[in-house]
Amino acid sequence: MKAKLFTLVLSLTLTACASNNTPGDYRIVVDKEKMKKIEQASMSSPHSIKTVWVNPPRKKVKID
Secondary structure (H helix, E strand, O other), X not given: OHHHXXXXXXXXXXXXXXXXXXXXXXXXXXXXXXXXXXXXXXXXXXXXXXXXXXOXXXXXXXXX
């Protein structure tokens, strides 16, 4: 019983830390320039490669 309670408390604590979305000076956006470069490189490759973005590259952008 104590082990289950400990596991529950630990998982809730770690989840709370991971989802900390406090507003700051930066915003995370998809890095479209990097995506374009990678897709162009895959098209010019001698091998036929199709890029499927599951987790697209992201970058921090300063908020004005």
